[in-house]
Amino acid sequence: MTPEEFRHAGHELIDWIADYRSNLEQRPVRAQVEPGDIRRSFPDSAPATPLAPDQLLRELEQRVLPGITLVQHPMHYGWFPSNAALASVLGDIASSGLGALGISWESCPALTEVEEVVCDWMRQLTGLSENWEGCIQDTASTSCLTSMLLARERASDYAQNHGGLQGAGKPLVVYTTAEAHSSVIKAALLAGFGSDNLRMVAMDPETHSMRAESLAELVAKDIASGNIPAVVVASVGSTGVTAFDPVAEIAEITVKHDIWLHVDAAMAGSAMLLPECRHLWQGVEAADSISWNPHKWMGTILDCSLMYVRDVQHLVRVMSTNPSYLRSSVDDEVRQYRDWGIPLGRRFRALKLWYHLGIDGIESIRSRLRRDLENAGWFADTVASTEDWKVLVPVKLQTVCIRHEPPGIEGEALDRHTLAWVSAINQSGAAFMSPSMLNGRWMVRVSIGVEATTREHVEKLWTLIQQTVKKPIP
Numbered sequence: 001m002t003p004e005e006f007r008h009a010g011h012e013l014i015d016w017i018a019d020y021r022s023n024l025e026q027r028p029v030r031a032q033v034e035p036g037d038i039r040r041s042f043p044d045s046a047p048a049t050p051l052a053p054d055q056l057l058r059e060l061e062q063r064v065l066p067g068i069t070l071v072q073h074p075m076h077y078g079w080f081p082s083n084a085a086l087a088s089v090l091g092d093i094a095s096s097g098l099g100a101l102g103i104s105w106e107s108c109p110a111l112t113e114v115e116e117v118v119c120d121w122m123r124q125l126t127g128l129s130e131n132w133e134g135c136i137q138d139t140a141s142t143s144c145l146t147s148m149l150l151a152r153e154r155a156s157d158y159a160q161n162h163g164g165l166q167g168a169g170k171p172l173v174v175y176t177t178a179e180a181h182s183s184v185i186k187a188a189l190l191a192g193f194g195s196d197n198l199r200m201v202a203m204d205p206e207t208h209s210m211r212a213e214s215l216a217e218l219v220a221k222d223i224a225s226g227n228i229p230a231v232v233v234a235s236v237g238s239t240g241v242t243a244f245d246p247v248a249e250i251a252e253i254t255v256k257h258d259i260w261l262h263v264d265a266a267m268a269g270s271a272m273l274l275p276e277c278r279h280l281w282q283g284v285e286a287a288d289s290i291s292w293n294p295h296k297w298m299g300t301i302l303d304c305s306l307m308y309v310r311d312v313q314h315l316v317r318v319m320s321t322n323p324s325y326l327r328s329s330v331d332d333e334v335r336q337y338r339d340w341g342i343p344l345g346r347r348f349r350a351l352k353l354w355y356h357l358g359i360d361g362i363e364s365i366r367s368r369l370r371r372d373l374e375n376a377g378w379f380a381d382t383v384a385s386t387e388d389w390k391v392l393v394p395v396k397l398q399t400v401c402i403r404h405e406p407p408g409i410e411g412e413a414l415d416r417h418t419l420a421w422v423s424a425i426n427q428s429g430a431a432f433m434s435p436s437m438l439n440g441r442w443m444v445r446v447s448i449g450v451e452a453t454t455r456e457h458v459e460k461l462w463t464l465i466q467q468t469v470k471k472p473i474p
């Protein structure tokens with residue numbers, strides 16, 4: 001493809017995307033396909049002769065579009081808001097078009113330095129002190145794994161330079177709660193801690209936040225048994241119910257015992273753009289690493305996960321290998337982001353944050369977040385004040401966990417009822433919510449925060465839910 005051909009096909013693609021985004025509301029929220037449908041609609045082998053770009057665009061519409069669950073649809077209340085703000089999409093397109101190679105400062109100085117700039121802007125916008133320095137990882141899962149490795153090496157006095165974990169005499173221990181995201185457990189296992197050394201700290205039964213006293217007890221017990229407490233992962237906005245672990249109380253314990261504290265704020269980090277929400281991670285300055293995803297509620301397009309650390313020297317000492325073919329004469333003066341995580345090559349992700357902040361502007365992003373908080377508050381109040389309905393967890397942000405509990409329906413029958421009404425709505429395509437387990441029983445998470453979701457949409461959802469629960473269960 002020549003640049004001229006690209007220009008023509010690119011304009012058509014952009015027009016198509018703009019139409020697609022304008023007309024989302026007319027489509028079903030959840031992809032109305034069965035497993036294998038999409039795959040079967042494709043030929044078994046790659047095209048033998050070239051296709052014209054407009055033909056591919058038609059195939060994109062016919063073959064691919066039916067297989068997309070529309071998370072930017074105003075009636076999408078599933079998982080978490082994944083807004084893919086169009087301003088950030090432009091930045092992502094710029095990144096692809098520039099085709100920059102991020103393997104060292106030298107391979108694209110702008111890629112490194114714009115990333116430094118936007119990470120620092122985001123630090124300021126979330127009220128973090130100058131003690132933090134950041135980078136953009138692909139996902140919070142990667143940030144968590146990276147932080148686990150940093151914790152492991154600090155607790156083992158750089159065991160990677162001799163026998164690794166196999167040479168460590170004492171087990172290194174990880175602490176989190178059952179509310180933590182599955183990526184936390186995965187990171188602990190991949191980093192070699194072993195499931196025997198993973199402690200699930202007790203939670204407050206109402207708020208589902210980590211109980212700091214229980215953490216202190218477990219740490220004391222491990223120390224007494226000759227184990228080494230290595231890392232605590234605190235959830236700031238847990239996945240299931242958006243619970244907030246008490247970071248300040250946890251940090252008192254981690255600082256005292258020299259335990260790494262990783263703050264997983266993947267979802268709720270967006271709320272820290274609002275000064276009035278920052279009490280939710282009070283004490284965060286005493287943590288060792290923080291990660292959060294602008295690609296969730298804030299709405300920068302995937303993949304965009306910020307990771308901040310305080311001890312950059314330690315980070316680089318653990319992550320750097322520095323082979324000769326990547327060295328250059330300016331190495332002492334520049335940042336090498338390859339030493340900030342696992343991959344060598346990186347995309348120019350900073351451009352989408354820059355575009356998002358530049359075009360939409362922080363104040364409009366903040367107003368949208370505040371609007372979503374108000375909508376969630378309205379929804380929670382309305383549900384809680386309706387007979388036979390419960391809001392199961394105090395609402396701190398934009399996730400509302402609800403259940404319809406009509407008299408006489410309990411236990412497994414209640415589970416069947418919950419799953420029946422939520423599945424009926426999800427399958428209809430009219431709206432989408434995520435059913436989820438809480439204390440062994442099904443409930444429904446209503447995650448509010450799609451850019452296109454207004455109060456009218458939330459009201460429409462509530463009407464739809466009430467109509468659906470009245471229908472007989474098949």
Ligand SMILES: *Cc1c(COP(=O)(O)O)cnc(C)c1O
Pocket residue numbers: 080138139140141142181183235236237238239264265266267293305
């Ligand atoms: C979404 C989420 C994650 C995982 O995020 P990825 O970027 O997809 O890896 C981790 N922790 C919490 C609390 C989350 O909400």
